[in-house]
Amino acid sequence: MLIANRGEIALRVARTCREMGVPCVAVHSTADAGAPFVAFADEAVCVGPPPSRRSYLYMPSLIEAARRHGADAVHPGYGFLSEDADFARVCAENGITFIGPAPEVMERVGDKARVRGLMAEAGLPVLPGSAGPVTSLAEAERIAAATTGYPVVVKAAAGGGGRGIAVAGSPAELRDAYRETVALARALFGNGDVYLERYVPGARHVEVQILCDGHGGAVHLGERDCSLQRRNQKLVEEAPAPGLSDGQRAELGRHAVRGALSVGYTGAGTMEFLLAPDGAATFMEINARIQVEHPVTEMITGLDLVREQIRIAAGEALGYTQHDVRLDGAAVECRINAEDPGAEFRPTPGRLDRLDLPGGPGIRVDAGFVAGGTVPPYYDSLIAKLVAWGGTREQAIARAERALAETVVDGPGMRTTIPLLRRLLGHPVFADGRHTTGFVNDLLAGGL
Template sequence: MFEKILIANRGEIAVRIIRACREMGIQTVAVCSEVDKDALHAQLADECVCIGSYKSKDSYLNIEKILSAAIATKADAIHPGFGFLSENSKFAKICNECNIEFIGPSVESMINMGNKSIARQTMIKAGVPVVPGTNEPLTDAYQGKKIADEIGYPVIVKAVSGGGGKGMREVRKSEDFVKLFETAKKETEIAFGDDQMYIEKFVENARHIEFQIIGDKFGNVLQLGERDCSIQRRHQKLVEETPSVVLKEEVRKKMGEAAIKAAKAAKYYSAGTIEFLLDKDGEHFYFMEMNTRIQVEHPVTEMVTGVDLIKEMIMVAAGEKLTMTQNDVKHSGCAIECRINAEDPDNHFIPCPGTVNELHFPGGNGIRVDSALFHGYKIPSCYDSMVAKIIVHGHDRKEAIEKMRSALGEVVIDGIKTNLDLQYEIINSNEFAKGNALEINRRLDDRG
């Protein structure tokens, strides 16, 4: 087992990893930018190294500085969390070359699954259903328009190397294709340094269902059930839950089998997510993409299975077998997660950094809060606006909803604007009770 792990991240996920390491008796090294010197992850780790300015490219995205910190502190391994370098195959490759274990999948899996075009081809060969679309990357808008005209509208243009809703445009009419393709292409080149695109048939009124998988280096792969991530604003998730309220048991079984088939086709180990689109009738599903990292919403899976995914990732990276078999995976009750963002929903959701003057989070049976906030903390303006995740677990969905209502009503974050009231509005709505994510999303989009 590792003696010391460097966490190449910040915020609540860095704190989450530090806590898992503490429980395993592993020392930790935090890295921080200059504006994060007083951040919670920097204070909780056994050691902390400041690696650059507030700009991500100078700190959390700076491979050379992160590796230098790992070598200087004699770290055995690096956990990248999510975002930043978590899906950067170049980073993983250099870690391996420096004899530092990258806590994640193999470089080959990251490359193949990170490239949406290669991932599609891999799934097709494995017999996993995919949405009709292009199998090769595109850079030419007019070539793309010809293909889109043949597929039939609406279509969705996506970045080959994209994620988080960046480099993505829905195109409903042929005459709009070239303009929207070029816009998405420019956006993805800025965000990911890659202007390759691909096209898929847009599945109308689809649900976003993802399956958590975990594999080891001995070829064992498990699926730990689904998460329904259909409530989104502009492709950014807001609420996640498990189990999905709309998923039929026979379809759930087929999707779980397809998730394992997909992971094995990718020769995947570590934690990852197979994302599917479920059609409006709830009968057919299609592979959308694979996330080769831990997800923001992983706590809901942990709440219903009792599996610590971060610990499993660490043990797999250390060369150990999974601690369970598929038959050992049991699901209990329902879990819901609400993302709390420092933003103003009444003013086009603009980010709202600032100082936390007063803070209170709920606790008690079945309530979990993942956050790096503390009283007096100054939230910087240069990073993602998510500041906390409220997660609840109930015996059934009705109890989980009631617990979330209670938990959200108890949260106090004074000094900044947040989306707390919006989340309470969502959870308290008839649409959420009915599982009508599409109507919730429509109202969110109408707010700007």
């Protein structure tokens, strides 16, 4: 298997391959030549210089590496080409199994403007908004006036990772938000399509993990709360989501499975929902890949989601039903990024002179680096994911707080999110499960 990614997720996938007895090939840029995931793999090949477009995003080099090393399959991880239907199609044309949904399914769910309509047809609740991409500012203004009202959110149809999203509270703000989001979408995704949705103040971000095989089998593995975000990007995730009733959890699971089956989904994926203050859930989008936060689901289910991805891609049936899925305890994941929260989360790449990672009961750390390594400036700033499990949510949080206090990251000019993570976990709003997607911004602005 060729692992078309880098950092902690590449190492994570390689570990499962080792357990399954599947030889794996790591690809890397020249900037990552000394990274742990490269050393851990059975074979490694350099696919280009540091810029992603010339290495991790350059399909010809990846396909050539797979063919030269006899790879039967490609695992894309998350980010990079993980949701690129063209890459999945090129893999198939070269007789290589892409570990993920079929290209046509990926195209169907990857258009975030159109998938809303598909989910509405499947019976899932969706927010008022545009029926598809909005082609002009005048159309956006008409939809806002007649359908969504204000505030309204403008989103990139091909967006991901929390990028390409702007909220407008008035027609004047909509004009700026529309133009800026279209320009940003073109620059980031090569696609300037945007769509509109009603904005829900005080909402929570809740997502459901799904697994679907190619034999009609499908299960959900419970939900995760991902509301602690900065710049629409997640900082802390937990499973199960706090404060939901059994009825709400069951309904979210049913929506997720129904929606996935309606588009012929196979593999691991995530159905994302907004939970309004009144408890009403509405569909947001489908992520057709493994998520950064998948370890919290693994911790409460005992399943290896990467193993399940590989089994499904190999044509195996799940071998279990929803009745067989059992959730045990609670888990919290904290993203330790090389960023300075006091400087608008400016990345602080550089040498890691010291990296002391925690241990003890219930602690798992998925790290992409070791002491003496370097966090490159070219990619995501994630250093490690610290995951804590406990028999209760309170125990999981306590273990996460203890583990964060044990963690030491030091290097020239290095700043991390650890101080902010400790502040978030210790805040009474989080302890009570009352946090929303605006909580981090309000906290940093001094509003809480």
